[in-house]
Amino acid sequence: MSTQPEKPAKKKSIPRAVMPEQAPEVRRRNFEEVPLGYTKEMAMQEASRCLQCKKPACVDGCPVSVDIPGFIKLIKEGDFTGSIRNLWTKNALPAVCGRVCPQEIQCEGVCILAKKGDPVAIGNLERFAADYERAHGTGALPPKSEPTGKKVAVVGSGPSSLTVAGDLIVKGHAVTVLEAFHKPGGVLIYGIPEFRLPKEIVAQEINFLERQGAEVQCNAVVGRTVSIDELFEEGYDAVYLGVGAGLPRFLNVPGENLIGILSANEYLTRANLMKAYLFPKVDTPIPRGKNVVVLGAGNVAMDAARTAMRLGADSVKIVYRRSREEMPARTAEIHHAEEEGIEMFLLTAPTKFTGNDKGRLTGMECLQMELGEPDDSGRRRPVPKEGSEFQMDCDLAIIAVGSGANPLLTQSTPDLKLNRWGYIMADPETGKTSKRGVWAGGDIVTGAATVILAMGAGRKAADSMHDYLTWGW
Amino acid sequence: MFKIVKREEMSEGTVVLNEIEAPLIARKARPGQFVIIKATENGERIPLTMAETDPEKGTITIIYMVVGKSTALFKTLQVGDGYQDVIGPLGKPTHLEKVGTVVCVGGGTGVAVLHPITRALKEVGNRVICIIGARSKDLLILEDKMKAASHELHVCTDDGSYGHHGFVTEVLKEVLEKEDVKLAVAIGPVPMMKFVSLITKEKNVKTIVSLNPIMVDGTGMCGGCRVSIGGKNKFACVDGPEFDGHQVDYDELMQRLQAYCEDEKACHDGFCKIRS
Numbered sequence: 001m002s003t004q005p006e007k008p009a010k011k012k013s014i015p016r017a018v019m020p021e022q023a024p025e026v027r028r029r030n031f032e033e034v035p036l037g038y039t040k041e042m043a044m045q046e047a048s049r050c051l052q053c054k055k056p057a058c059v060d061g062c063p064v065s066v067d068i069p070g071f072i073k074l075i076k077e078g079d080f081t082g083s084i085r086n087l088w089t090k091n092a093l094p095a096v097c098g099r100v101c102p103q104e105i106q107c108e109g110v111c112i113l114a115k116k117g118d119p120v121a122i123g124n125l126e127r128f129a130a131d132y133e134r135a136h137g138t139g140a141l142p143p144k145s146e147p148t149g150k151k152v153a154v155v156g157s158g159p160s161s162l163t164v165a166g167d168l169i170v171k172g173h174a175v176t177v178l179e180a181f182h183k184p185g186g187v188l189i190y191g192i193p194e195f196r197l198p199k200e201i202v203a204q205e206i207n208f209l210e211r212q213g214a215e216v217q218c219n220a221v222v223g224r225t226v227s228i229d230e231l232f233e234e235g236y237d238a239v240y241l242g243v244g245a246g247l248p249r250f251l252n253v254p255g256e257n258l259i260g261i262l263s264a265n266e267y268l269t270r271a272n273l274m275k276a277y278l279f280p281k282v283d284t285p286i287p288r289g290k291n292v293v294v295l296g297a298g299n300v301a302m303d304a305a306r307t308a309m310r311l312g313a314d315s316v317k318i319v320y321r322r323s324r325e326e327m328p329a330r331t332a333e334i335h336h337a338e339e340e341g342i343e344m345f346l347l348t349a350p351t352k353f354t355g356n357d358k359g360r361l362t363g364m365e366c367l368q369m370e371l372g373e374p375d376d377s378g379r380r381r382p383v384p385k386e387g388s389e390f391q392m393d394c395d396l397a398i399i400a401v402g403s404g405a406n407p408l409l410t411q412s413t414p415d416l417k418l419n420r421w422g423y424i425m426a427d428p429e430t431g432k433t434s435k436r437g438v439w440a441g442g443d444i445v446t447g448a449a450t451v452i453l454a455m456g457a458g459r460k461a462a463d464s465m466h467d468y469l470t471w472g473w
Numbered sequence: 474m475f476k477i478v479k480r481e482e483m484s485e486g487t488v489v490l491n492e493i494e495a496p497l498i499a500r501k502a503r504p505g506q507f508v509i510i511k512a513t514e515n516g517e518r519i520p521l522t523m524a525e526t527d528p529e530k531g532t533i534t535i536i537y538m539v540v541g542k543s544t545a546l547f548k549t550l551q552v553g554d555g556y557q558d559v560i561g562p563l564g565k566p567t568h569l570e571k572v573g574t575v576v577c578v579g580g581g582t583g584v585a586v587l588h589p590i591t592r593a594l595k596e597v598g599n600r601v602i603c604i605i606g607a608r609s610k611d612l613l614i615l616e617d618k619m620k621a622a623s624h625e626l627h628v629c630t631d632d633g634s635y636g637h638h639g640f641v642t643e644v645l646k647e648v649l650e651k652e653d654v655k656l657a658v659a660i661g662p663v664p665m666m667k668f669v670s671l672i673t674k675e676k677n678v679k680t681i682v683s684l685n686p687i688m689v690d691g692t693g694m695c696g697g698c699r700v701s702i703g704g705k706n707k708f709a710c711v712d713g714p715e716f717d718g719h720q721v722d723y724d725e726l727m728q729r730l731q732a733y734c735e736d737e738k739a740c741h742d743g744f745c746k747i748r749s
Binding site for chain 2 (some may be wrong): 218221246265284
């Protein structure tokens, strides 16, 4: 047994500052943000829990290598401006990451305090620093290198694209972001709901990039309005493709085209991008189900289920063919959903959708499953239990079983090498594709993943693009 | 903003033509492709197939029927006003090839979409016979343009106020008896496309239809526009909008087009009340 004294006891004695939240029974019917944010006092107290490790594991756990002990120390000292400036050197989207990163498997998961208790609330602190700057900041921008005269086109405006834009703009390159939708932000705008990530915050993060000099062009469908080769003809020196996965998968069971069955992409795009939850104040409608089922159990499924609850459903069920252990959603998201009254129907698989004579969904035939031998993904394969058929009533079903590679851009660019699933082949270290001057990253390379992994890919690509723009291919 | 440079009302004011400044789209667009249009910040994204493009002038022309709140809002826009967003060109262009004799069948505002395709089919060397229809003479659109774009034009009205008294399908049957038709193109209301396809299938004439299901993004992301083609799901926005008419499940499409009918009616009534 070691006789060494433990670290100073007072640091451990401070409990992790609990994030204040809207009460579940209230928030389940509104679209306002669920966590309310730390006060200054709470943030400084939480920041004082950080041990300021010499070799911080948290930084290694962060895909964009944020100087976590550094920005936390500045919060502890009450230098909130210093803190956000420190964050900006590594992360163009701190207000977003503080909210949607899966900290529990990244920085907080490897925090030394997590070994014996609760890790430092790194995500909450990052969010605090960004929110404080938004409310009280001077608006001062980070320093920027002299213009290099090089032009970069960034295709898509989701998290990986915005990271590339942010990194290259401070290095002095001229950056144009091309977005197919009428509003920039990608999945941050159309996918993640208002109650998890207020759209105002996304707009401000993009405005931050625009104030630094990035140009954002909406309604530009690269592959249709303009091709990649035409971008080079127009004088761009390098192109980054961060177009996301975004081709919804369906279950391919009978009855899936009944009215009342939507992909999560469609449902969330209506709710988030088109703000259809305000219908008829806005013009885009959204189906308001009373008995809602959501197929799938990832973060998108949780977002869809919680949106349906907020749109006035009597009952919302997550239906998933595996068990709780295999659910891909973050634990915190599952917890939030359950608090809001969303029920979990695990080891359940739909075999058929049924409808009325008007083609509207009325129910779903299901089978109960049990877990068998592990499949290709290493997870135990769900196998149907014989004679377990049962009927589930529903008037709205949302399919959230993932997405595939959208072929719109890649089909129109034949010299871009794809893998057998249609994703773009890019060097994992640099993001370089088979086409000279073209980089790619995020979901269009890896398949659907997280905001921060897409940002990590964007960081690596931006470094490589900067190299290219400085020294050549 | 995408400015309206020309505006015309047709069909007793139920159909409106807008020529819109959209140089990037005009440069790229090919017959058969569509755009998504949104008038205001809180507006809906509406897919419309282009009726005309002028790359030199940098304009595109759309012709829409006023059916709900969004198109009623479009109708209030005058020359000099504009749309907040126009996105495109979207979808695959029409496959143009010289095959011999082609028959083009159009109904309602479908004629507007049919016109550039007809002209292009003629330009590549086909003999083009056109059959267009409307409920009555006053509702008929683009007769002169269709005449110029084809070798032979037949006009039908449901009420007999002009041309053949009856449906386009009746004239189509006669044309198919007389002529060695290699390809049919049908664009119009879903029931019209359905019945045209039934007739051409009997005669084994390849048939192209252009579908306009409910759509949000137009780039393959939402799957709202999925249609059953030969029992398989296809997305009209990226796999279409044109499909083999003999493979389309029209009954499913007709039902799916009704998905928001109650919401649309409430929204439209509310809009009309405010404006009256």
